[in-house]
Amino acid sequence: MNARTRIVASIGTAIVAVITLNTPAQAQAAPTDPQIVGIVIAANQIDIDYAESALAKSETKQIRDFAQQMVADHSALQKSVFDLGAKLKVTPAESDTSNALKAQAKETATKLKAVRGKAFDTAYIDNEIAYHQAVIDSVNKVLIPNAQNAELKAALTGAVPLFQGHLEHAKNVQAALK
C-alpha cells in the first residue's frame, strides 16, 4: 500500500467511524438537533479548509476549479445552515462527534501538507472522494434518522444531492488526472 492509499484509507475509515458512532465514546448517544447542526457546520468548515489548502498549494487547473467550487458551495450551504438554525431557534452545539471530526481533519491536513505537486493533487482529490462518501453515509444513516425537527430533516435530505454532486465531480477530476 503506497503513502497515498494509506492516507485515503485512514481518512475514510476514521470519518465513517466517527460519524456513524462506531467508536466507544459515541456508541450510546444519538445526536440531538443542536448537535446535528453542530456536526453539519463542522463538516462544511472542514471541506472549506481542505479546499483553501488546495488553492494555496495546487497549480493544477482542475484541482483549483474543483477547490473553488467547494469553497463556494460549502460556504453557501454553511450560510443556509446558520439561517435555518436561527429560524428554528436551534443553537449549534458541539459534540464528541463534531470534536472528533475536527481532530481527524487536523490529522489529514498534516498529511496533505507533507506532499506536494502531483502527489498533493492526487491526495487531495482522493480525500475529497472518501470524505464526501463518508459525509453522505453519515447524513443518510445517522443525521437524517435522528433529526427531530421536520424542517431540519428536510434540509438534510435536500443537501444529500449536493454532496453526491461533489462526489461525482471529484471522481471526474480524479479520472482526468490519471
Add this chain to the structure above:
Amino acid sequence: MLRHPSSKRSMVSRGFVLAVLFLAPVPWPDGQKATAQSLKAATTKTAARRRHTVVIKDVKYEPPILTVKLGSIVEWKNADIVAHTVTAVDKSFDSRIIPPGASWKLTARKTGTFDYICTLHPNMRAKLVVQ
C-alpha cells in the same frame, strides 16, 4: 315652389340609406376589431409557445424533460443557492457557470434530443427535445 318628382325620390332613397346606416347593425368596424383581437391573441399565444423556462433548484432541473419547437427560446433560471451549468453531453451548448439568481438563454436552432448535465454537479441530468 313645386318640388321636382325626381328630387323627392332621391330624398327618400337618401333617407332610406341613412336609416339603414344608423339603425341597422354595422358589421364592418366590429369585424375589423374582432380580427385585430384574434390576431393579437394568436401572436401572443405563438410567442408564449416559443418561450420556455427551466428552473434549477435543489440540485435539479425542472422540468427534467422539456420538448420545444425549433426556433424556441429556452431560459434556464438558477433559483438554487449554488452555481450550476447547462452543458450538453455532445458539447453542442454550454452555459458555463450560471451563478445563483442568474439565468441563461438558448435559441433552439437544431432538432434532436439533447442530454445535458451540470458539470459542477454531474448527478444533475436532463433532456431538451427540439422538434
